[in-house]
Amino acid sequence: MDWRDQGALLSVRKHGETSAIIEVFTKEHGRHAGVVRGGVSRKIAPILQPGAQLDVAWRARLEEHIGSYTVEPLRSRALVMSDRTALAGLNAITALLGFALPEREPHPVLYERTQSMLDLLGVNEAWPTAYLKWELALLEELGFGLDLSECAVTGGRDELAYVSPNTGRAVSAEGAGEWADKLLPLPPELLGAGDGTLTNVLDGLTTTGHFLTHGVAHALGDRPLPEARARFLDRLKRDSIKEERT
DSSP states (O other): OEEEEEEEEEEEEEETTTEEEEEEEETTTEEEEEEETTTTSTTTGGGOOTTOEEEEEEEOSSTTSOOEEEEEEEEOOGGGGGOHHHHHHHHHHHHHHHHHSOBTOOOHHHHHHHHHHHHHTTTSTTHHHHHHHHHHHHHHHTTOOOBOSSOTTTOOOSSEEEEOTTTOBEEEHHHHGGGGGGSEEOOGGGGTOSOOOHHHHHHHHHHHHHHIIIIIIHHTTSOOOOHHHHHHHHHHHHHHHHHHHO
């Protein structure tokens, strides 16, 4: 059994004295693990950084075996190392993909979305809004997508301001009424509008985080979300405070 593909490196862990087990999110083979012989060597270890874009060749005697990888670097995405918030965002992306995606199941649309997201980190100042939309796309891909097209109460499409925590449907300010404090925020950034302030992005991540926890994580046996996402939100909150002061 063998194939060749390209993908983003999600994780690396030491295996034995000289090897490493890596997980790569590939276009045609999904989240796929394999052993890299000599993966902790001075030659290969610098290549195996989470987020790096790799050309990988996988081989195993049987399909169900973990198999082995040979890897060639395509893009390092090392630029994020100089931006602590962007680096935290990268770690959140790779951790969530490793957490949520079924093994060896292709997700070509999410793959392309993830590639675009990783390339924005530390490059485009609007990347936090793009990250918010990426989490929305992740929920959609996993079957927990939100319906933000119209108000669940009135059927109208104006002044959508909330999301029902139970149904994932949008609710307008009028439709919410006295129940507004029990609903999740719906910032304009989740609707493809807004000015991308970090306060709004954080409001949106409160909503996507609810469905990642009560939808995706619940379906996986109520496992806790990766700590990397919480650390990323902490970085965004710090940056948000600075943004409000300027």
